Amino acid sequence: xxxxxxxxxxxxxxxxxxxxxxxxxxxxxxxxxxxxxxxxxxxxxxxxxxxxxxxxxxxxxxxxxxxxxxxxxxxxxxxxxxxxxxxxxxxxxxxxxxxxxxxxxxxxxxxx
Numbered sequence: 001x002x003x004x005x006x007x008x009x010x011x012x013x014x015x016x017x018x019x020x021x022x023x024x025x026x027x028x029x030x031x032x033x034x035x036x037x038x039x040x041x042x043x044x045x046x047x048x049x050x051x052x053x054x055x056x057x058x059x060x061x062x063x064x065x066x067x068x069x070x071x072x073x074x075x076x077x078x079x080x081x082x083x084x085x086x087x088x089x090x091x092x093x094x095x096x097x098x099x100x101x102x103x104x105x106x107x108x109x110x111x112x
Contacts, residue, residue: 014076
């Protein structure tokens with residue numbers, strides 16, 4: 001692992017993030033950025049921000065450029081769930097779960 005970045009307490013459900021992470025897992029960084037630019041999901045904004053931070057981390061730690069890096073591991077774990085209530089029928093309270101996630105992207109050098 002050359003570099004990594006973590007985005008914590010992102011206000012999006014982990015399931016939605018995992019759907020996009022499956023698209024970029026194992027790709028080189030320029031290709032992963034291109035895939036994220038073409039994907040029409042709201043979570044791509046969060047993922048591309050964390051990916052950009054991971055590339056900067058790798059550049060600082062190992063002095064490598066983004067074209068020589070590959071996304072080796074990308075995970076989205078659950079964060080704390082905010083619990084809210086909404087009025088339901090006949091005086092009941094219906095619960096709303098505001099999910100958050102912790103995103104981690106790890107990069108490694110491409111072996112040629």
